Amino acid sequence: MKRLLTIPNGLFVVLALVQLLPGRNTRVPDSPAHAIALACVLEAVLLVVTYRFKGVKRRAAFNVCSDVIGFLFGFLIFWTLAAAKLPSAAGSKGAVFPPPGAVIRALVSDVPATLKNIVDSLGLIFQGYLLALAVAIPLGLLLGWHARAGAAASYISKFLSSISPIVYIPYAIVLLPTFRAASVFVIFVASFWPALAGTMSGVLNVERRILDSARSLGARQTTMLFRIVLPASLPQIFIGCNQGLSVSFVLLTSAEMIGARSGMGYNVNNFANFGNYTRVLAGVLVIGIVVTAITFCFNRLQGFLLRWRQ
Amino acid sequence: MDKIAVEGLSVEYEDRNGAFLALEDVTFQVREGEFLSIVGPSGCGKSTLLGVLQGLRQPTSGRALLNGQPITTAGADRAAVFQHYSLFPWMTARGNITFAVSQAKRGSSRRERERIANRFLQEVGLKGFGNKYPFQLSGGMQQRVAIARALAMDADVLLMDEPFGAIDVKNRAAMQELLLSLWEGEPGSGRKTVVFVTHDIDEAIFLSDRILMIAGRPGRVVKEVTTPYPRPRVHEEIVGGSAYFQLRSQLVSLFLDDVRDRIGGEEVVL
Numbered sequence: 001m002k003r004l005l006t007i008p009n010g011l012f013v014v015l016a017l018v019q020l021l022p023g024r025n026t027r028v029p030d031s032p033a034h035a036i037a038l039a040c041v042l043e044a045v046l047l048v049v050t051y052r053f054k055g056v057k058r059r060a061a062f063n064v065c066s067d068v069i070g071f072l073f074g075f076l077i078f079w080t081l082a083a084a085k086l087p088s089a090a091g092s093k094g095a096v097f098p099p100p101g102a103v104i105r106a107l108v109s110d111v112p113a114t115l116k117n118i119v120d121s122l123g124l125i126f127q128g129y130l131l132a133l134a135v136a137i138p139l140g141l142l143l144g145w146h147a148r149a150g151a152a153a154s155y156i157s158k159f160l161s162s163i164s165p166i167v168y169i170p171y172a173i174v175l176l177p178t179f180r181a182a183s184v185f186v187i188f189v190a191s192f193w194p195a196l197a198g199t200m201s202g203v204l205n206v207e208r209r210i211l212d213s214a215r216s217l218g219a220r221q222t223t224m225l226f227r228i229v230l231p232a233s234l235p236q237i238f239i240g241c242n243q244g245l246s247v248s249f250v251l252l253t254s255a256e257m258i259g260a261r262s263g264m265g266y267n268v269n270n271f272a273n274f275g276n277y278t279r280v281l282a283g284v285l286v287i288g289i290v291v292t293a294i295t296f297c298f299n300r301l302q303g304f305l306l307r308w309r310q
Numbered sequence: 311m312d313k314i315a316v317e318g319l320s321v322e323y324e325d326r327n328g329a330f331l332a333l334e335d336v337t338f339q340v341r342e343g344e345f346l347s348i349v350g351p352s353g354c355g356k357s358t359l360l361g362v363l364q365g366l367r368q369p370t371s372g373r374a375l376l377n378g379q380p381i382t383t384a385g386a387d388r389a390a391v392f393q394h395y396s397l398f399p400w401m402t403a404r405g406n407i408t409f410a411v412s413q414a415k416r417g418s419s420r421r422e423r424e425r426i427a428n429r430f431l432q433e434v435g436l437k438g439f440g441n442k443y444p445f446q447l448s449g450g451m452q453q454r455v456a457i458a459r460a461l462a463m464d465a466d467v468l469l470m471d472e473p474f475g476a477i478d479v480k481n482r483a484a485m486q487e488l489l490l491s492l493w494e495g496e497p498g499s500g501r502k503t504v505v506f507v508t509h510d511i512d513e514a515i516f517l518s519d520r521i522l523m524i525a526g527r528p529g530r531v532v533k534e535v536t537t538p539y540p541r542p543r544v545h546e547e548i549v550g551g552s553a554y555f556q557l558r559s560q561l562v563s564l565f566l567d568d569v570r571d572r573i574g575g576e577e578v579v580l
C-alpha cells in the first residue's frame with residue numbers, strides 16, 4: 001500500500017478531479033471523459049510497472065517510467081486548467097488552446113488517417129535519411145582518412161551545413177523531376193551534413209596507438225578502413241547520425257509542404273491553414289510520439305553496436 | 311645469421327621547435343632465438359627504436375635489417391605488444407586474437423583461427439574470458455590477451471615495449487614468469503627472437519640473455535652485458551645472488567649517471 005503513496009499517483013487523482021470542474025472554453029467542445037480515459041491508461045501502465053519491475057536493473061527503468069508519467073500528469077493538469085477550467089480559457093484564445101480532452105477525442109477518431117500519415121512520413125524520412133547516411137558515411141571515411149582532404153572538407157562542410165536546407169527548396173523543385181524527389185532531397189540535405197561531419201571527426205580522432213597497433217599487424221587498406229577506422233569512429237558517427245535524425249524531423253513539415261498530399265507534417269500544416277487547432281495539436285502530439293519511439297529504437301541500436309564501450 | 315641487425319641508426323623528429331635527434335648511431339645485433347632487453351631511462355629513445363624495428367618509423371640515417379633485408383614497412387612477421395593496451399576495444403578478447411591471426415595467416419579458415427585463439431587464451435590463463443570486451447578486463451588481463459595475440463600470430467620476432475610497465479609489482483613478477491614459460495616452452499632453436507624494452511633493470515636481468523643499455527640525449531648504446539643464468543628461470547633462484555647484485559649495481563650506476571647528468575639544467579623525466 002505504501003508503494004502507492006507517490007507523487008505520480010497523487011497527480012493522477014488530481015488530474016481526474018480537475019477534469020470534473022465546469023468548463024469555460026466556449027470555442028472548442030471539451031471531452032473530459034477522453035482525458036480521464038487517457039489518465040487511466042497511463043495510471044494502469046504505472047501500476048503494472050510498480051508491481052512488475054523489481055531488482056536493481058529494472059528499478060532504473062521503473063524510475064524513468066514513473067518520472068515520465070508523473071511529469072505527463074502534471075503537464076495535463078496544467079493544460080486542462082489553462083485551456084478549459086480557468087478564466088484564461090474564456091474568449092477567443094480558447095480556439096487556439098483546445099483542452100486535452102478535445103485533442104484526445106480527435107486523435108481517437110482519426111486513427112486510420114493518422115496511421116497513413118505516419119507511414120507516408122516515415123517513408124519520406126527514411127528514404128532521405130538512409131540515402132544521406134549511405135553517401136555521407138563512406139565519403140566521410142574516405143575524406144577523413146586522407147587527412148589533407150579531411151581538413152579542407154571539414155571547413156567546406158561547416159560552411160554548407162550552416163545553410164538551412166529550406167533555402168534549397170526552390171532549386172530542388174526546379175531541378176528534380178518530381179515533387180516527392182524534392183521532398184526527399186530536403187531530408188537528405190538536412191541529415192547529410194551532420195552525418196558527414198560526425199564521420200570525419202570520428203576518423204580524424206582515431207587514436208594513434210590504435211592505428212599503430214593495426215599497422216603492426218600488417219593490415220591492408222580496406223581492412224584498415226572497415227575493421228579498424230570505421231568501428232573506432234562509430235561513437236562519433238552515431239553523434240552525427242543522431243543530429244541528422246533530429247533535423248530531419250524538424251524539417252519534415254517543410255519537406256511535406258512541397259508536394260505531399262499526406263504525412264504528419266502535411267497534416268499539421270493543412271489543419272493550421274484551416275484554423276483547426278485541435279487537430280494541429282493532435283498532429284503535433286503524433287509527431288512527438290513517433291519521434292520519441294524512433295529515438296528509442298535508435299538508442300537501442302546504438303547501445304547494441306557500441307556495447308564494447310564502458 | 312643475425313635475425314635483426316641495427317647499423318649506425320639515427321632518428322630525428324621534426325616538430326615545432328625544429329629537428330630533435332632522438333637516437334644517434336645505434337648499432338647492435340640480435341641472434342635468432344635470443345631474448346634481448348633494451349633498458350634506459352625514459353625519453354632516451356627506446357620506443358623510437360622499437361618503432362623502427364616495427365617498420366612504423368623510418369630511420370634518418372643508418373638502417374635496420376630483418377633477416378638481412380632492410381625494414382621498410384610494418385608486417386605480421388613481427389608481433390608487437392605495447393605498454394598501453396593496444397587491443398581493439400570493439401573486438402572481444404577472442405576477436406582480437408582471431409583478427410590478428412587472420413592478418414598473419416591469410417587464407418586460414420575461421421575454424422582454425424578460433425582454435426588457435428582458444429589455445430592461446432588458455433595458455434595465458436584466460437580460458438573463460440574469450441567473449442569479454444577489453445573494458446571488462448583488468449589491465450593485467452588485457453596485457454595477457456595482448457601477449458596471447460602476439461604469440462598466436464606465430465611471428466619469428468616479438469617486439470615488446472614496456473609491456474608490464476603499467477602492471478603492479480606483484481602481478482608483474484607473475485607476468486614475467488608467464489612470458490618466459492611461454493617463450494622457453496619452445497625448443498631452444500625454435501624460440502622466437504625477442505626485443506624487450508623496459509626501464510626496469512631487474513626485469514631486464516630476469517628475462518634476458520643479453521641487455522643493451524641506452525642512455526643520453528640523443529640516445530646511444532652505453533653498455534652491453536650478458537646474463538649468466540640458465541633457463542628455465544624462476545625469480546627465487548636469480549634475485550638475491552651475489553652475481554645478481556653485481557650485475558644490477560653496474561647497470562644502476564650507469565642509469566643514475568645518466569640521470570644525474572641531466573639534473574641541473576634540463577628537465578628530467580623518470
Ligand SMILES: Nc1ncnc2c1ncn2[C@@H]1O[C@H](COP(=O)(O)OP(=O)(O)O)[C@@H](O)[C@H]1O
Binds near residue numbers: 323324351353354
Ligand atoms: N612524435 C614525436 N615528435 C617529436 N619528438 C618525439 C616524438 N616521439 C618521441 N619524441 C621524443 O623523442 C625522445 C625519445 O622518445 P621515446 O622513444 O618515446 O623514449 P622512451 O620510449 O625511451 O621513453 C623523447 O625525448 C621524446 O620527447
Ligand SMILES: [Mg+2]
Binds near residue numbers: 356358472
Ligand atoms: Mg617508451
